Amino acid sequence: MVEGQERGHGVTPREEVLQRIHNALGRPTAPAAPPPSPGEWPRGYRTAGSLPAGQLTGLLAQRLADYRTHVSRCSPLRLTAVAADALAQRGARRIVVPPGLEVTGLDLALLAERADAELVTDDGLSPAELDTADGVITGAAVVIAETGTIVLDASPGQGRRAISLIPDYHLCIVHANQIVALVPEAIARLTPARPLTWVSGPSATSDIELNRVEGVHGPRTLEVIIVTPEQ
Amino acid sequence: MTGTFLGMPTAPRGVGHLRGAEPFPAAARRALADSQLRRNLAKATSTIRAKRAAVVAELPDWEDLRAAGQAIRTHAMTHLDHYLVQLEEQVTSRGGVVHWARDAAEANRLITGLVRQAGAAEVVKVKSIVTDEIGLNDALAAAGITAHETDLAELIVQLGHDRPSHILVPAIHRNRAEIREIFLREMAGVDPGLTDSPAALTAAARGYLRRRFLSARVGISGANFAVAETGTLCVVESEGNGRMCLTLPETLITVMGIEKVIPSWRDLEVFLQLLPRSSTGERMNPYTSMWTGITPGDGPQHVHLVLLDNGRTAALADETGRQALHCIRCSACLNVCPVYERVGGHAYGSVYPGPIGAILSPQLTGVEDNASLPYASSLCGACYQVCPVKIDIPSVLVHLRARHVEQAAAARRMPAPEAVTMAAAAWVMASPRRWAATQRASRVGRLAGRGDRIRWLPPPLSGWTAARDAPAPPAQTFRQWWKARNGGTA
Numbered sequence: 001m002v003e004g005q006e007r008g009h010g011v012t013p014r015e016e017v018l019q020r021i022h023n024a025l026g027r028p029t030a031p032a033a034p035p036p037s038p039g040e041w042p043r044g045y046r047t048a049g050s051l052p053a054g055q056l057t058g059l060l061a062q063r064l065a066d067y068r069t070h071v072s073r074c075s076p077l078r079l080t081a082v083a084a085d086a087l088a089q090r091g092a093r094r095i096v097v098p099p100g101l102e103v104t105g106l107d108l109a110l111l112a113e114r115a116d117a118e119l120v121t122d123d124g125l126s127p128a129e130l131d132t133a134d135g136v137i138t139g140a141a142v143v144i145a146e147t148g149t150i151v152l153d154a155s156p157g158q159g160r161r162a163i164s165l166i167p168d169y170h171l172c173i174v175h176a177n178q179i180v181a182l183v184p185e186a187i188a189r190l191t192p193a194r195p196l197t198w199v200s201g202p203s204a205t206s207d208i209e210l211n212r213v214e215g216v217h218g219p220r221t222l223e224v225i226i227v228t229p230e231q
Numbered sequence: 232m233t234g235t236f237l238g239m240p241t242a243p244r245g246v247g248h249l250r251g252a253e254p255f256p257a258a259a260r261r262a263l264a265d266s267q268l269r270r271n272l273a274k275a276t277s278t279i280r281a282k283r284a285a286v287v288a289e290l291p292d293w294e295d296l297r298a299a300g301q302a303i304r305t306h307a308m309t310h311l312d313h314y315l316v317q318l319e320e321q322v323t324s325r326g327g328v329v330h331w332a333r334d335a336a337e338a339n340r341l342i343t344g345l346v347r348q349a350g351a352a353e354v355v356k357v358k359s360i361v362t363d364e365i366g367l368n369d370a371l372a373a374a375g376i377t378a379h380e381t382d383l384a385e386l387i388v389q390l391g392h393d394r395p396s397h398i399l400v401p402a403i404h405r406n407r408a409e410i411r412e413i414f415l416r417e418m419a420g421v422d423p424g425l426t427d428s429p430a431a432l433t434a435a436a437r438g439y440l441r442r443r444f445l446s447a448r449v450g451i452s453g454a455n456f457a458v459a460e461t462g463t464l465c466v467v468e469s470e471g472n473g474r475m476c477l478t479l480p481e482t483l484i485t486v487m488g489i490e491k492v493i494p495s496w497r498d499l500e501v502f503l504q505l506l507p508r509s510s511t512g513e514r515m516n517p518y519t520s521m522w523t524g525i526t527p528g529d530g531p532q533h534v535h536l537v538l539l540d541n542g543r544t545a546a547l548a549d550e551t552g553r554q555a556l557h558c559i560r561c562s563a564c565l566n567v568c569p570v571y572e573r574v575g576g577h578a579y580g581s582v583y584p585g586p587i588g589a590i591l592s593p594q595l596t597g598v599e600d601n602a603s604l605p606y607a608s609s610l611c612g613a614c615y616q617v618c619p620v621k622i623d624i625p626s627v628l629v630h631l632r633a634r635h636v637e638q639a640a641a642a643r644r645m646p647a648p649e650a651v652t653m654a655a656a657a658w659v660m661a662s663p664r665r666w667a668a669t670q671r672a673s674r675v676g677r678l679a680g681r682g683d684r685i686r687w688l689p690p691p692l693s694g695w696t697a698a699r700d701a702p703a704p705p706a707q708t709f710r711q712w713w714k715a716r717n718g719g720t721a
Contacts (some may be wrong), residue, residue, distance in 0.1 A: 014331040017489065017540045020239050021312040024548035035310035035494075041302035044295035045501070063514065124528070127445040127479055147515035160529045161478045161520075165471065166445075184500040192461040192496050193325070195526050198503075198519035203471035206511065207384035207400055208407055208429040209271070210278045216383065216433055217440065218471025218518060 049146070049181020056145050056179055057226055063148030067201030068214050070223040076105025079227055083137070083171065084114035086223055092135035092169050093117050096125065098159025103139055103173050105227060122163050130162060135169030136219075141196075142186045143179045148201065150174065150224065151186055153194040161195055170199075170219040176228045240334070241597040242542035247335040247366040248394070249542075249596050251580015255603040258578040259570075268404050272575050275403045276566045282512025283563060283617070289514070290504070299501045301621040304557035307493055308547065314459035314492045315538060321462025325524020327534040334541045339370035342451070342484055345535055346376050349482040351449040355440075357466060357473045358382035359453030360560065361486050361539060363395060363582040364595075367451070378451070379443050381472035383436050390417035396576030396584065398562035399510055404575050407432065440472065450476035450531065454487040455559070456502055457536075460495045463523045464536070467506060467516050477520050483531035489538050490547075490556040502559060505619035509561035542595030551630045555591045557620045564614035564624060570607055579604060586614035590627040598635045605631035648691045670708040677703050 022029055051059060061071045074082045083106065087095065095117050097108065112119045120133065141153035150172050152158045164170055180186050190196060203218030214220065242249050251258060262268060287293050307314055319329045332338035346354055354371065356362065356378050368378045368389075380389040384402040388395050391413045395401030402410070411427040418439050425435055452473065456465040464485055466473050477483060493502065499521075507516040525534050547553050565571045565585030576584035581592035581601065589608055593601040605628050614624040640650055659665045676685065685701040687693070695701055707715075 012331070013333045013337060016333055017331050017538070017544065018312050018315070020540065020544035021315070021489075021547065024239055024544045025309065025312070030312055030316075031310070035306065035313055041306060042295065042298050045292040045299060045504075047500075067513070067517070131441075131445060144515075149515045154526070154529055161474065162530075165474050165478060183504050184497075187497060187500040187503075192458065192463045192521065193523050195523075195529055196519075196521040197474065198515070198521075199517065200513070200515035201517050203469065204517050205383045205433055205470045207382070207387070207402060208410055208432055210275050210400065210403075211429040213429045213433040216437055216470035216472065217381075217444070217475050 045184075046182055047184040049185065051145070051181055053176065056181055057176060057228055059181075060143060060145035060148065060179055061226065063145060064201070064224055065148075067148055067204075068222075069148065069201050070221070071226065072224075073226045073228055075229065076227055079103070079105035079173070079225065080107045080110050081114065082225055083173070084111050086171055086225070087111075087115035087117050087135070090135065090169050090221065090223075094133045094135075095119050096122055096130065096133045096136040096159075096163050096167055098122050098136075098138055098157060098163060100156025101137065101139065101159075102157060103227070104175070106173065122159050125163070127162065127166060130166035133167040135171060136163050136167045137171045137173065138164050140172055140174050140178055142189045143174050144183055144186045145179055145181050147183065149183075149186070150199045151190065152197045152199065153190060154196075155194065161197055164197065164199075165218055168215075168219055169221045169223070171223045171225070172199075173225050173227060176226065179226075239545040239548050240542070241545045241600075242364075242595045243334050243336060244596075244600070246339070246370075247364050247541075248582045249364060249592055250600050251578075253580070255578055255580070255607045258580060259574040259607070262574040262578045267406070268575055269573060271404055271406050272572055275397075275400065276572045279400075279512055279566045283509060283566070284512075286508045286512055286514055290508070296501055296504055297619055297621050300505050300559075300619055301557065303493060303498050303501060304559075304620050305554070308490065308553055308556055310494075311489065311492065311547065314494055315489055317459040318457055318462060318492050319538075321459065322464075322524055322534075322536050323462075325462055327462070327524040327536055330535060330537045332537055332539045332541070335365035335539075338365050338486065338537055338539050338541070339367055341537060342367060342486065343370055343374045343376065345482070345484055346371065346449050347374070349449050349533065351376070351482070353377045353379065353443070353447070354449040354451050355379050355381050355443055355447040355476045355480065356385075357450070357452040357468065357476045358385050358401070359451070359486065360395075360398060360582055361453050361488050362451065365486075365539070365541065367486070379440070379447075381440050381444070381476060382468075383433060383470060383472075386436055386440070387413060390414065394577060395582060397565060398560050398584070398587075399565075400562075404577070440475075444472075444475040444479055447476070447480045449482045449484065450480040451484045451486065452476055454485050454491055454536075455506065456499060457487055457492045458494075458496050458499065459492050461523055463496065463521050465499065465519065465521045467503075467519050469511065469517045471518055474518055474520055477522065478530050480531055482533040482535070484535045484537065486537045486539060489540055489543050506559055506561055509563040509617065509619040542597075545597070546591070546594035549594065549630075549634075552590065552594050552627055554622050555587065555594055555627060557622050558587050558591065559620060561619055563617040563619065567613040567617050569609060569611060569613070579607065586624045586628075587622070590622075590624055590631060593631055593635075598631055598638060602635050602639075605629075605635060667708070667710060670710070673704040674706065674708075677706065 139157040387402040397403040407427040571585040
C-alpha cells in the first residue's frame with residue numbers, strides 16, 4: 001500500500017485510480033500476467049440458428065413487421081420496380097444514396113425515372129442539406145432475424161452514419177445471404193473498427209406513460225426490401 | 232477530495248446527486264401520500280413487467296445468457312485494472328483521448344474544460360445517468376454552458392426543473408397532462424394548441440430539438456459498454472437522439488464509470504440480448520450505436536473518453552458489495568420491486584433508485600451517507616430473480632445493513648438498543664434452561680395484546696409497532712405442546 005507521504009502533487013488521476021483498483025482487489029501493483037482467456041466463462045447459450053433459409057426470411061419479415069417496419073420480399077428481377085413503388089407510395093422525391101450503392105438487380109437510373117425522384121449521391125452533404133432530403137436508400141452489413149435488426153457498418157453502399165439518420169424515410173435493401181438468425185452470428189460477422197448502427201424498427205419512444213410512439217428523431221418510416229433469389 | 236490511499240475514497244459530498252435531502256422513510260412517507268404518483272407508477276411498472284416477461288420467455292437460453300453475463304461481469308471486475316489500461320490503449324490508438332477522473336468534481340472540471348476548448352456555449356446530451364450522478368449540468372451552467380437534454384423523458388425532467396425518478400423512464404412519475412403543461416410553459420415556440428396525446432407531445436419535442444441537433448458542436452454521452460479488446464464504445468437507445476448526439480457534432484465527450492468495461496468484442500453478443508429484453512421489454516431496442524475512436528469523414532473528429540471513479544473503487548474493495556458494479560442499468564429490478572412500485576424513484580434520494588440503487592448508492596457515498604437505503608426493501612428477492620447479470624441484491628442489502636450497524640456501534644460508546652437486545656438474546660439462547668424459562672415468561676406478553684395481535688408496545692419497542700402489529704406470544708410454548716402431545720416424555 002502506498003502511504004500518504006509518497007503521494008505528492010505528481011500523482012496523476014490515472015495513477016491514483018489504478019492504484020485504488022490494485023488496493024481494492026487486494027494486490028499492491030498491477031498484475032504481471034494478463035488475465036486468463038475470456039473464453040473460459042460459460043457459453044451455454046445458442047451461437048448458431050437452426051432454421052432453414054426459407055423460414056429464416058419468414059422469421060425476419062415477421063419480426064421486422066412486429067416493430068412497425070414495412071417489409072416486402074422480391075427477386076432481383078423485380079427489385080427496381082418494388083423500390084420505385086415504395087418511393088412513390090411515400091411521396092419521396094429527393095433521395096440520398098451513398099456512394100457505392102451497387103445492389104444486384106437495382107438500376108438506379110431506372111429507379112429515379114419510375115419513381116419520379118431525384119437521387120442525390122452523398123459527397124459529404126451537411127446536416128442541413130440532409131434535412132431537406134425526403135429519404136435515403138442503403139444496403140446493410142448484416143441482418144438479424146430473431147430480433148428484426150438491420151446492422152449498418154458504413155461501408156460502400158451504406159454510407160456515413162448521418163445519411164440514414166436525418167432524412168425521415170429509410171429504405172433498406174437486404175439480400176438473403178446477409179440474414180443470420182441470432183445476435184452472436186451477427187457479432188461474428190461484424191468488424192468492430194467500423195462505426196456500427198443497429199436499427200430495429202423506426203425510432204420510437206415509450207417515455208410518456210409507456211405508450212409507444214414511433215418516429216422521434218430518427219427516420220419515422222423504415223422500409224425493408226428482402227431480395228431472395230428463388231422468387 | 233481526500234486522495235488518501237488508506238481505504239478507497241467515496242464520492243465527495245456537496246457535488247452531484249447521490250444523496251437525498253432526507254432519509255428514505257421520511258421521503259417514502261411523502262411519496263406514498265401522492266395518489267397521482269402511485270397511479271402513474273402502478274400503471275408503468277405493471278406494463279413493463281408484462282412486456283419483459285413475454286420477451287424473456289421467447290428465449291430458450293435465457294438462463295444461459297444470464298450465467299454468461301454474470302461470469303463476464305465478475306471477470307471484468309476482478310481484472311478491472313488490466314481491462315481499463317487495455318481500453319485506454321485501444322481508444323488512444325484509434326485517435327481518441329482518454330481522461331481519468333478521481334471523482335465528480337474532477338470530472339466536471341475536466342469536461343467543462345473540454346467544452347470550452349471546443350469553443351462551444353451549448354452542448355447536446357444523450358441520456359446518461361453518470362452525468363446526473365456527478366451533477367454535470369449544474370457544473371456546465373456555472374461555467375455559462377447550456378446543456379440540452381435530448382432524451383424525451385430527460386427533456387421533460389429538465390424543462391420541469393425536476394429530478395429523474397427511474398433509470399429507464401426518468402419521467403415515469405409524470406402523466407400526459409402534466410407533460411403537456413410543462414411543454415406549454417417551458418418550450419419556446421411550442422404550438423399553444425398542443426394536445427396531450429403522446430404522439431403530439433413527442434412531435435413537439437422533435438421539432439424543438441431538431442435545430443439544436445443540426446447545429447450542435449459538442450455532444451456528451453454516457454456509455455452502456457466499453458470493449459477493452461477493441462476500444463469500442465456502445466450506446467443503446469430508442470429515439471435516435473443518441474445517434475444525433477453521437478454522429479453530428481464535431482466533438483464527442485463520453486463519460487463512463489470505470490465499471491462499464493467488458494473484456495472482449497464477443498461479450499457484446501451476451502449483453503445485447505440481456506439488456507433490451509430486461510430493460511424495455513423489446514427483442515432489441517430501436518438503435519444501438521458503436522464507435523471505435525475516430526472514423527475519418529464519418530462522425531465526430533474529436534473524441535474524448537472520461538473514466539470516472541467517484542466511489543466505485545470503494546465498492547470494489549468490498550468483496551460482497553462489489554457485485555453492485557456488475558449492473559448494466561436495465562432497471563428490471565425497479566419494475567418488480569414492491570417498494571419501488573409504491574414510493575417511486577425520488578424517495579431514494581439518489582440518481583440510482585430501486586433495489587440496485589439501495590446497494591449501489593450507499594457504497595459509492597459510504598454507508599453513513601445513505602444509511603437508510605439498505606433498509607428500503609422487504610428482502611422479497613424479486614430483484615435477484617429478474618437481474619440479467621444475477622446480482623444477489625438481497626444478500627448485499629443484508630451485508631450493508633450489517634456494515635451500517637457495525638459502523639454505528641463503533642462510532643458510539645453506548646451500545647445501541649438492538650445490540651443490547653441481541654446480546655441478551657444470545658445469553659438466553661446459550662442455555663436450554665434460560666431459554667425455557669424465558670419462553671414461559673413471555674406469555675405475560677399476551678396481556679398486551681388482543682387476540683393474536685399486539686398493536687402497541689412501550690418504548691423502545693414502539694418503533695416496531697408504529698408501522699405494524701406484533702404477534703402476541705402463544706399461550707403454550709412449543710416445548711410444552713410437544714411434551715403434552717407425547718404423553719409427558721420430552
